[in-house]
Structures are given as C-alpha cells and as structure tokens.
C-alpha cells in the first residue's frame with residue numbers, strides 16, 4: 001500500500017486528503033497528515049476560551065465568499081458544506097463590507113476550522129499534531145521525513161501544503177532537489193502580515209453595538225472587528241460572547257518582530273478608542289500571522305509545483321493560487337490530479 005504524507009492540516013492539506021480518498025476509492029492508500037500546530041485549521045483557525053471551550057473565536061479567515069466566477073466550478077464543494085451544516089449564509093450586519101455583485105457570504109456556526117475538520121473526517125487519514133517537519137531526504141527510492149522530535153519516517157509520496165517561505169526553510173536533500181528556476185518562482189511569492197486578537201467573555205456579558213462586524217478605515221492599527229458569535233449567528237445566554245480584532249497590514253509589518261505582549265497592549269489601546277466601554281474580557285489570545293494572505297502568488301497560479309517525480313514530491317497551497325477558500329480548492333484539485341497521473 002502506497003504511503004502518502006501530507007504536511008499541513010490546513011484547508012489545502014485536509015481537502016487534498018479528502019479528495020484523494022474519494023477520487024481513488026479502489027486504490028488502497030495510507031494517508032498521513034502532519035502539522036506542527038496543536039490542532040487542525042492552519043489559517044482557518046478557531047480558538048477556544050481557556051475558561052469555556054464553547055466560547056470560540058475565528059482568528060484567521062472570517063467568512064467564505066462564493067463569487068460568481070466560482071459558482072459553477074466549485075458548486076459541489078459549497079453544496080456539500082451547506083448540506084452538512086458546516087456553512088450557513090451570513091445574515092448578520094457587517095459594516096463597510098465591499099461585495100461583488102452576485103456574491104454570497106457564508107459563516108461557520110462551529111468556527112471556521114470546522115471546514116478543515118469536516119475534510120479530515122471525510123479523508124479518514126491518520127492525523128498527527130505537534131509534528132514539525134524539518135528535513136526531507138531521498139533514501140532508496142522513498143522519502144525520509146524528519147520532524148523536530150521523534151524518529152524519521154518513510155513515505156512513497158510527500159505533499160507539502162505549508163506556506164511557501166516555510167517550504168524554503170526545509171533542510172535535507174530537498175534543498176538540492178528544488179531546481180534553480182523553481183526556487184526563483186518560490187522566492188517570488190509574498191504574503192501580508194497582521195496580528196489578530198481574540199477576546200473571550202463570560203456568559204451574560206452584553207456587547208452593545210448594532211453590527212456583527214465592521215471594517216475600520218480610519219485607524220492606524222485596527223482594520224476589522226467582529227463580535228464573533230454574533231457574526232456566526234450563535235448568540236446564547238449560556239455561552240459568553242467573543243470579539244476578534246484584526247490589525248491592518250502596515251501595522252502588522254511594522255510590529256512583526258515586537259514582543260507579543262507589547263503589541264497586544266497597543267491593539268487594546270486602539271480598541272478602547274474605537275469601542276469605549278467595551279467590557280473587560282475573561283481572557284485574550286494574541287495571534288501573529290507572519291504569513292497572512294498571499295500578495296503575490298507563483299506566476300500564472302499553477303495550483304501546484306512538482307519538485308520530484310519518482311518518488312513524487314509536490315507542493316501546493318494558496319501561494320500557488322490565491323488566498324481564500326476557492327484558491328485552496330483549486331490548489332487541492334491540481335495536487336490530486338498530479339498524484340493521480342503519477343501513481
């Protein structure tokens with residue numbers, strides 16, 4: 001049985017695993033997913049309050065937008081998530097949102113990471129967290145993959161769905177396997193950076209604003225605020241509300257190497273100016289997104305890049321298309337097509 005390793009349990013990696021399973025039902029494959037984080041989601045991250053795991057906040061992606069250009073092409077993906085209750089139409093008011101005509105927005109009642117979890121369940125893959133890939137070697141026609149802790153393991157096929165700069169940080173034979181022309185393309189990919197704060201409140205706290213989310217245009221630090229449980233239409237008297245704050249990209253870049261506590265204090269100061277009287281949260285999580293959204297993808301958005309054919313080593317993710325749900329679907333489809341033609 002061929003052993004496939006997918007590195008990255010974000011949207012691209014989880015969907016790759018699910019598509020591999022559904023499109024090759026007669027082919028027995030052992031699929032493993034490794035992620036350096038403690039849970040699934042990647043940039044589709046949902047955080048939980050340490051006081052109450054039912055109080056959650058989407059720190060990365062906020063909602064899914066179906067644009068007319070993808071309405072037909074990705075219809076089955078949206079229908080599947082709607083049928084399983086993973087996606088629901090966004091009905092709460094979002095101030096300052098610019099909508100393309102014919103677009104539809106969706107939220108995830110269980111948090112944005114529930115999309116990734118849905119695909120992981122469909123894939124029936126073996127998922128391992130706290131597995132940080134550091135080196136990849138070619139040994140006897142197989143890939144030997146090393147992680148920060150624990151023994152290396154061998155695989156017939158490796159798929160990398162981690163942000164492009166993190167592909168370039170991997171060590172071992174992979175460094176020489178990446179051709180010079182590919183390296184140049186990979187090095188041309190760029191990402192924005194920003195911070196996100198998640199504020200978690202106790203049950204019964206009332207946040208008195210007429211909107212569920214708001215884009216801010218006149219603040220040097222804050223770009224977006226969401227009353228996250230209201231945005232997801234899951235307000236309840238038993239579970240406290242949560243607030244998500246995204247900084248602007250210029251603020252994120254200017255403070256990228258700062259101490260997180262200092263950055264958190266600055267963001268909270270600005271938040272106090274925008275929302276005076278906001279109650280004190282029970283806990284706060286500060287998340288730095290060094291690789292937030294792709295600002296420049298691989299030229300011509302190929303969806304994947306084949307680094308080696310026998311054995312197969314492929315990379316993909318939003319750096320090979322664009323940074324949203326549809327970009328990740330396109331990449332996952334391209335990766336799976338490459339695997340199907342080379343298996």
Ligand SMILES: Cc1cc2nc3c(=O)[nH]c(=O)nc-3n(C[C@H](O)[C@H](O)[C@H](O)COP(=O)(O)OP(=O)(O)OC[C@H]3O[C@@H](n4cnc5c(N)ncnc54)[C@H](O)[C@@H]3O)c2cc1C
Pocket residue numbers: 007008009010011012013034035036037041042043044059060061062063064065131132133134161162163166194196246289291292293316317318319322323324325326327328
């Ligand atoms: C603040 C923010 C807001 C956004 N808003 C939206 C939105 O509203 N709508 C939308 O559609 N999209 C949005 N996006 C973009 C969207 O989240 C991404 O395009 C998408 O999640 C990328 O998925 P991915 O699987 O390609 O990569 P990732 O989600 O980055 O997954 C890669 C995974 O690889 C793991 N990893 C990295 N290096 C290693 C290693 N060496 N070993 C093991 N594991 C490793 C990481 O832990 C991560 O889990 C937003 C993103 C951010 C950050």
